[in-house]
Amino acid sequence: MTEYDYIIIGGGASGLLLADALGSDPFFKEKRIALFEKQHQKENDRTWCFWESGSGPFDALIHKKWNVIRFRGPNFERNIPMEAYSYKMLRGMDFYEEYYRRLQLYPNIEVRYEAVESLEESETAAIVTTGMGSYSAPRVLSSVMFRRPKSLMHPYPVLKQHFLGWFIRTEEAVFDQGTATFMDFSVPQMGNTRFMYILPFSPTEALVEYTLFSETLLEDKEYEDALKSYISKDLTDKGYEVLETEQGSIPMTVNDFTQANSAHITHIGIAGGWAKPSTGYTFWNTRKQIPKLVHALKKGDSPRLKQPxxxxxxxxxxxxxxxxxxxxxxxxxxxxxxxxxxxxxxxxxxxxxxxxxxxxxxxxxxxxxxxxxxxxxxxxxxx
Incomplete structure (x- = not known):
């Protein structure tokens, strides 16, 4: 069995940000660290958006930012110029490329492209098993929850923020590329909270996303039909093509995800409860949680990161x-x-x-x- 000091499971935002934080901190210079990720090459499988005042650590990777946001509610609409904040978009593909490049610079970090099949625990370590072998570490930090406690989704309610987004190109110029539509509630609500979200990149290209806050997911066709209806009614009837798609579901709950942690296993990212409960935004919360986690690891603590x-x-x-x-x-x-x-x-x-x-x-x-x-x-x- 191969032994490490720390194992990180998952090469998404939380795993890569954590690996980079450990790799760049002299405290962990002599520690053996492994990052497990099942995919060798990641495509642009998602986008992360956040609002930030002034410049920030991800600015070199930002695909697009907006200083005007649009809100459309029942019987009113506002285009709001922002002075303190910019709304920034980061493409997954750009983020992965940069952070995997960084990890190559840290001699103590090893990236293993192996799908983790199980995560068990002994008295002294957590044991990761893949199709290629077994690995152990006193501390495993996992963005995947292999065993969900029955009490995890209780006692507070659990909604989902679920969405389907299309990156489209229209035949005519229809988008104001300087304005991001934060929420457009003009779509039929049908007993739920439903809105459209639009990030324009040029007068003819944008991400158009149909988003719901509800307890249950829809059939794929329902998301698609809602997007088609909105695009033809509110954007253009001249034709468009779908360039890429993104789809996801994020839990919205204040239940305590840290109860799934143990002496040797700490969950991170969405699995750690790092999604903002009322909005589903995760990237910004992850950025704030990483320094707290690193501080706890330095002290040898078993971290229990919770919302203020x-x-x-x-x-x-x-x-x-x-x-x-x-x-x-x-x-x-x-x-x-x-x-x-x-x-x-x-x-x-x-x-x-x-x-x-x-x-x-x-x-x-x-x-x-x-x-x-x-x-x-x-x-x-x-x-």
Whole structure:
């Protein structure tokens, strides 16, 4: 059995960011580290978006950024120039290429292109098994949850942010390439929170994505039909071609994912509960969690990274509202975007606001829904 000091399972955003952080830190210079990834070459299988003030560590890789965002709700629409933030898009393909290149510069990190079949635990280590052999380490950091505790999805509700996106090219110029559509609720809600999300790259090319917050997924045809209808009705009837697609589902819950961790296994990324519960955004949260994780590893701790207390409660109430009244999402977000500075909303969603700023957000929200959710949370009403 081959032994390492640390094993990372998964070469996605969380695994690569963690491997780079360990490789570039002198503290881990003498540690043997392995990254397991089943695919040797990764295509542009996803995009990550986040908003950021000023310049940042990923700027050299950014495919496109926007300083104006568009929100479209029932009976109103806003194009909002942003001063403090830019909305940035990072393509998976560009990210993978850069970070795998970086890992080659660290002599203590080995990338093994092997699919992990199982992850077990002994008294002294975690054991990774692939079709090519077995490997052990006192600490395994996994972006895959091989065994999900039965209690993981309890006691709080679980929604999914699920989506299908098409990268399209239109025959005529239809996009304002300087404006990203953050949410367009003009699509039929059909008892759920449903919206379109558009990232334009040129007057004729954009990512158009159909997104839902709901408990269950749709059949593929339902996503496709919604995209076709929206494109022909709201964008162009002159024709278009689909260049690429992306599809995904992200859990939206405040349940404690760290209960799946153990003495020798720590989950990272979505498997670690790093997705922002109320929005599904994961990349920015991952960037914030990596330094905390590295700090814990240096101290020899078994890390339990959790969401800040007050934002956990805010997200819990919003998810309670969306679970009980799933079609109300457009009303919640519309009231906020109609009456608030959108940059304050983005700051809030990035979990960077003060209590005074939190109060502005709360005051602009539909109070009846949140009071009902708060009251039912107090009496611990079952779902």
């Amino acid at each position: 207390f007050k934002f956990w409660h805010y997200d819990r109430l919003l998810l309670d509202v969306l679970t009980r009244e799933n079609a109300s999402g457009n009303q919640v977000f519309s009231m906020m975007f109609r009456s608030l500075n959108p940059e304050l909303i983005l700051k809030f969603l990035n979990e960077e606001t003060t209590l005074a700023e939190d109060f502005q957000i709360i005051n602009a929200s539909p109070k009846g829904m949140f009071i009902r959710a708060f009251w039912k949370a107090l009496v611990k009403s079952p779902y």
